Amino acid sequence: xxxxxxxxxxxxxxxxxxxxxxxxxxxxxxxxxxxxxxxxxxxxxxxxxxxxxxxxxxxxxxxxxxxxxxxxxxxxxxxxxxxxxxxxxxxxxxxxxxxxxxxxxxxxxxxxxxxxxxxxxxxxxxxxxxxxxxxxxxxxxxxxxxxxxxxxxxxxxxxxxxxxxxxxxxxxxxxxxxxxxxxxxxxxxxxxxxxxxxxxxxxxxxxxxxxxxxxxxxxxxxxxxxxxxxxxxxxxxxxxxxxxxxxxxxxxxxxxxxxxxxxxxxxxxxxxxxxxxxxxxxxxxxxxxxxxxxxxxxxxxxxxxxxxxxx
Amino acid sequence: xxxxxxxxxxxxxxxxxxxxxxxxxxxxxxxxxxxxxxxxxxxxxxxxxxxxxxxxxxxxxxxxxxxxxxxxxxxxxxxxxxxxxxxxxxxxxxxxxxxxxxxxxxxxxxxxxxxxxxxxxxxxxxxxxxxxxxxxxxxxxxxxxxxxxxxxxxxxxxxxxxxxxxxxxxxxxxxxxxxxxxxxxxxxxxxxxxxxxxxxxxxxxxxxxxxxxxxxxxxxxxxxxxxxxxxxxxxxxxxxxxxxxxxxxxxxxxxxxxxxxxxxxxxxxxxxxxxxxxxxxxxxxxxxxxxxxxxxxxxxxxxxxxxxxxxxxxxxxxxxxxxxxxxxxxxxxxxxxxxxxxxxxxxxxxxxxxxxxxxxxxxxxxxxxxxxxxxxxxxxxxxxxxxxxxxxxxxxxxxxxxxxxxxxxxxxxxxxxxxxxxxxxxxxxxxxxxxxxxxxxxxxxxxxxxxxxxxxxxxxxxxxxxxxxxxxxxxxxxxxxxxxxxxxxxxxxxxxx
Numbered sequence: 001x002x003x004x005x006x007x008x009x010x011x012x013x014x015x016x017x018x019x020x021x022x023x024x025x026x027x028x029x030x031x032x033x034x035x036x037x038x039x040x041x042x043x044x045x046x047x048x049x050x051x052x053x054x055x056x057x058x059x060x061x062x063x064x065x066x067x068x069x070x071x072x073x074x075x076x077x078x079x080x081x082x083x084x085x086x087x088x089x090x091x092x093x094x095x096x097x098x099x100x101x102x103x104x105x106x107x108x109x110x111x112x113x114x115x116x117x118x119x120x121x122x123x124x125x126x127x128x129x130x131x132x133x134x135x136x137x138x139x140x141x142x143x144x145x146x147x148x149x150x151x152x153x154x155x156x157x158x159x160x161x162x163x164x165x166x167x168x169x170x171x172x173x174x175x176x177x178x179x180x181x182x183x184x185x186x187x188x189x190x191x192x193x194x195x196x197x198x199x200x201x202x203x204x205x206x207x208x209x210x211x212x213x214x215x216x217x218x219x220x221x222x223x224x225x226x227x228x229x230x231x232x233x234x235x236x237x238x239x240x241x242x243x244x245x246x247x248x249x250x251x252x253x254x255x256x257x258x259x260x261x262x263x264x265x266x267x268x269x270x271x272x273x274x275x276x277x278x279x280x281x282x283x284x285x286x287x288x289x290x291x292x293x294x295x296x297x298x299x300x301x302x303x304x305x306x307x308x309x310x311x
Numbered sequence: 312x313x314x315x316x317x318x319x320x321x322x323x324x325x326x327x328x329x330x331x332x333x334x335x336x337x338x339x340x341x342x343x344x345x346x347x348x349x350x351x352x353x354x355x356x357x358x359x360x361x362x363x364x365x366x367x368x369x370x371x372x373x374x375x376x377x378x379x380x381x382x383x384x385x386x387x388x389x390x391x392x393x394x395x396x397x398x399x400x401x402x403x404x405x406x407x408x409x410x411x412x413x414x415x416x417x418x419x420x421x422x423x424x425x426x427x428x429x430x431x432x433x434x435x436x437x438x439x440x441x442x443x444x445x446x447x448x449x450x451x452x453x454x455x456x457x458x459x460x461x462x463x464x465x466x467x468x469x470x471x472x473x474x475x476x477x478x479x480x481x482x483x484x485x486x487x488x489x490x491x492x493x494x495x496x497x498x499x500x501x502x503x504x505x506x507x508x509x510x511x512x513x514x515x516x517x518x519x520x521x522x523x524x525x526x527x528x529x530x531x532x533x534x535x536x537x538x539x540x541x542x543x544x545x546x547x548x549x550x551x552x553x554x555x556x557x558x559x560x561x562x563x564x565x566x567x568x569x570x571x572x573x574x575x576x577x578x579x580x581x582x583x584x585x586x587x588x589x590x591x592x593x594x595x596x597x598x599x600x601x602x603x604x605x606x607x608x609x610x611x612x613x614x615x616x617x618x619x620x621x622x623x624x625x626x627x628x629x630x631x632x633x634x635x636x637x638x639x640x641x642x643x644x645x646x647x648x649x650x651x652x653x654x655x656x657x658x659x660x661x662x663x664x665x666x667x668x669x670x671x672x673x674x675x676x677x678x679x680x681x682x683x684x685x686x687x688x689x690x691x692x693x694x695x696x697x698x699x700x701x702x703x704x705x706x707x708x709x710x711x712x713x714x715x716x717x718x719x720x721x722x723x724x725x726x727x728x729x730x731x732x733x734x735x736x737x738x739x740x741x742x743x744x745x746x747x748x749x750x751x752x753x754x755x756x757x758x759x760x761x762x763x764x765x766x767x768x769x770x771x772x773x774x775x776x777x778x779x780x781x782x783x784x785x786x787x788x789x790x791x792x793x794x795x796x797x798x799x800x801x802x803x804x805x806x807x808x
Binding site: 001002003004005006095096098100103107110111114155252253254304 | 570575
């Protein structure tokens, strides 16, 4: 398999995953803001910090309003993490690899992108938001399903898995981080909203039901963080994503270095005693995990990609 | 299902299409005779179309346009420094040709391609045709398409031009002429294949009742042809498609063909020539040997070491590896020497010289301005002629005499006198027409035809090809880059069904 093509599959999968994750975040936030009192400090601009685009946002937005923020997150072509820009870049990567991806998958990516161009700008206003973002999430899931089912699980597919799970694990750490910064920070007057907030966090990752089945007591912040970081079975837990990265890498040539890094990172998470963490140390730990993920990405690029062709 | 559709239409909308009102105005029409009756091989199609109301026509045309956008069939247009991916303009009414007539065309194309390959091989070796006085030495020596780097090379089966997309046109009297041979990097075959897929979706009921020759085996024929060129006798030769990249207007096709052949789609940067003069591609597990390159980039951009040192698209050392016989390149470098509008005027002689046969398909009469008599005639008759620069393709740099204004004709007058070798002229052919959807009814529009021929160990011609149609009333320009569209092409076998 060509190195250049491998990079495009990897990035194509990352961008589609990013479009889905950002859509999920916005949807859940939408609900959360209806439920929480203004003093909880949950606001649209905070979401920009969660996705790590705070600097770009403030430098490109003269007047921060809810409308400007949502436009930035959903439809701004200058924000490479916006739902629309992610889909466009996902499309571009899959367009240039259409000789290897099943043609139905390319067709779905293309259709989803055409749909998004028309509808995502409408999701900036409240009325159509839930519906349109729901469609985007479903669209990405459909593409993922098509690829899983119509594509041989050979090398191209393994690069898709790599990209998807690196992006996903990154997003999981960001979501936990955001929640812990807002509420764990010991503001006792907000404690009664803990339950609402952490349920929303779980929902944003479609994790609520699985959490409930796995942790059989009321929603508790420590349990949620542990579940999302350490659970070996839930597909969006950090640990599970790393497991997927490892198993994808094992099907690729020259994987030993990458697999070693992943194993180390998994140990780092599984051996962490989260009960000892306060808000500050948890934040530092999540920062460390994000740094490790970007190292892992660089390693993947240097082992398998000629250059970062997809980006 | 269809009849129930039409029954429920409001009365005012159910006007029937009648061939009486269809007027090809002196052009040969592919579907209807001058008397207004459908040609024998098109009778079933004409009857079917006659039963469709104008409303159904529009509904079907919209369905096709939607399918094209959803399938992502695009071509790229450069416009003001930007790339625009446009949906492929498509007309739903198929263009029909009888299988009996097609057999002759097919034989003619194979004859022509065989002779042209013999010609190229001879030109890069002994040049017997020049020594024997059939082909003038000065034309060869002044040809920019003759590449000295290729002299003495011996590609497999003596085949240089493996993939050829001839342009055929039909004149008023029904004669089919070869207008151009297109031996370099002809494109359009993927649109031929996609047009058939779209047409099947739009008119499924038609395919059940017609004996229409299939076209979908082209990718496997292409793969077999390419594999037959491999320098290593392997079960699975490594065949790659070399594209200039995503910004090329035919990128869609490059990807399409690679996908349907199961071949890697590579760019120049993916390939490297080793110290052993073999070609390798960069893969996730290191370098991997390549046997056959179906290249979709022009000769002079292929290898900065042999040709244009400025080229970023090419692979340094590629021609060296090819000359050493370590990799096959299709079409072979230098094949363009036979794809020159000046050489074109000699093709009938070339066929007689190498094959001792009379040409089965005629050339369009061509005046080569390099000959003094021809030049005088051309300069005196610019208002009746089409003037073409010999090295261009895609319809660029042409003068269509009857349509041009005085100033443009004067410009060409100067251009021809300054550089006569660069121009040939042909009479204006009144291209045949075929019914095309326009404003909810069927109207005659001019068409040409580009069949695709393969030449390796064996020869093969597609059943039909890509019909291009000038969508503007009266226009003769069919190029997609200049407002043309395309149609599905049916070779209809009325004898076997």
